[in-house]
Amino acid sequence: xxxxxxxxxxxxxxxxxxxxxxxxxxxxxxxxxxxxxxxxxxxxxxxxxxxxxxxxxxxxxxxxxxxxxxxxxxxxxxxxxxxxxxxxxxxxxxxxxxxxxxxxxxxxxxxxxxxxxxxxxxxxxxxxxxxxxxxxxxxxxxxxxxxxxxxxxxxxxxxxxxxxxxxxxxxxxxxxxxxxxxxxxxxxxxxxxxxxxxxxxxxxxxxxxxxxxxxxxxxxxxxxxxxxxxxxxxxxxxxxx
Numbered sequence: 001x002x003x004x005x006x007x008x009x010x011x012x013x014x015x016x017x018x019x020x021x022x023x024x025x026x027x028x029x030x031x032x033x034x035x036x037x038x039x040x041x042x043x044x045x046x047x048x049x050x051x052x053x054x055x056x057x058x059x060x061x062x063x064x065x066x067x068x069x070x071x072x073x074x075x076x077x078x079x080x081x082x083x084x085x086x087x088x089x090x091x092x093x094x095x096x097x098x099x100x101x102x103x104x105x106x107x108x109x110x111x112x113x114x115x116x117x118x119x120x121x122x123x124x125x126x127x128x129x130x131x132x133x134x135x136x137x138x139x140x141x142x143x144x145x146x147x148x149x150x151x152x153x154x155x156x157x158x159x160x161x162x163x164x165x166x167x168x169x170x171x172x173x174x175x176x177x178x179x180x181x182x183x184x185x186x187x188x189x190x191x192x193x194x195x196x197x198x199x200x201x202x203x204x205x206x207x208x209x210x211x212x213x214x215x216x217x218x219x220x221x222x223x224x225x226x227x228x229x230x231x232x233x234x235x236x237x238x239x240x241x
Contacts, residue, residue, distance in 0.1 A: 026209065029173060036203070039162050042159055045093075046155055049095070050096075053118075056089060056098055061132040061133065064091070066135070067136070067138070068137070069141040070125055070138055071086040071087070071141045073085075075104055075124070086099055087100060087125055094153075100119050100121060101120045102125060106122060126138050150163060150195065167192075170202065174187050180205060180214050182222035182227060186224050186226070189228045190231050
């Protein structure tokens with residue numbers, strides 16, 4: 001049996017999380033994480049990794065490459081001189097690309113080496129690689145100039161545009177609730193100078209996704225100055241350009 005006192009009860013108030021992150025912040029964090037993953041997958045599919053012709057020769061000789069794409073005008077059989085071509089091949093998911101110069105004779109190789117630093121071979125790329133593996137196949141392709149590099153992958157320009165948009169969104173999230181384990185400036189330096197690893201560290205350890213929470217969310221382990229020095233040390237081989 002219940003008794004109605006006639007006094008309206010006070011509306012329930014949302015209790016903020018002890019670490020300062022709200023449900024909307026978490027949704028934004030997960031959406032940003034999904035967008036970063038999609039961008040990295042796009043770079044993986046559409047980008048290429050700079051390699052060397054010697055790497056291709058080694059993999060062809062070992063039977064690890066079944067198809068090679070040749071890009072550029074090759075020398076006719078009766079031509080005298082030299083010319084550069086690009087070769088592309090896949091190693092798993094990664095598309096590799098390398099430059100090589102084809103020369104018509106040993107004498108022309110000397111001239112070719114003086115003009116550029118690319119490796120020089122006598123004859124065609126096809127003949128050279130078929131001598132290593134007669135089963136390798138060749139295709140002709142069009143040259144495209146990648147304009148953005150992310151995590152060692154040379155990708156099209158639209159990947160760079162997407163990167164800038166997501167970078168702005170990440171900085172906006174860093175400026176929101178107090179992040180875990182490091183100050184806002186510390187995370188900002190790591191995200192800016194150590195891409196994409198700094199972004200992954202912030203999304204995983206900084207609080208946006210709620211994963212791997214620390215015992216004390218208010219405790220700060222890394223400040224902006226130390227993070228800047230750490231980013232300079234780690235960012236040399238991972239910067240996006």
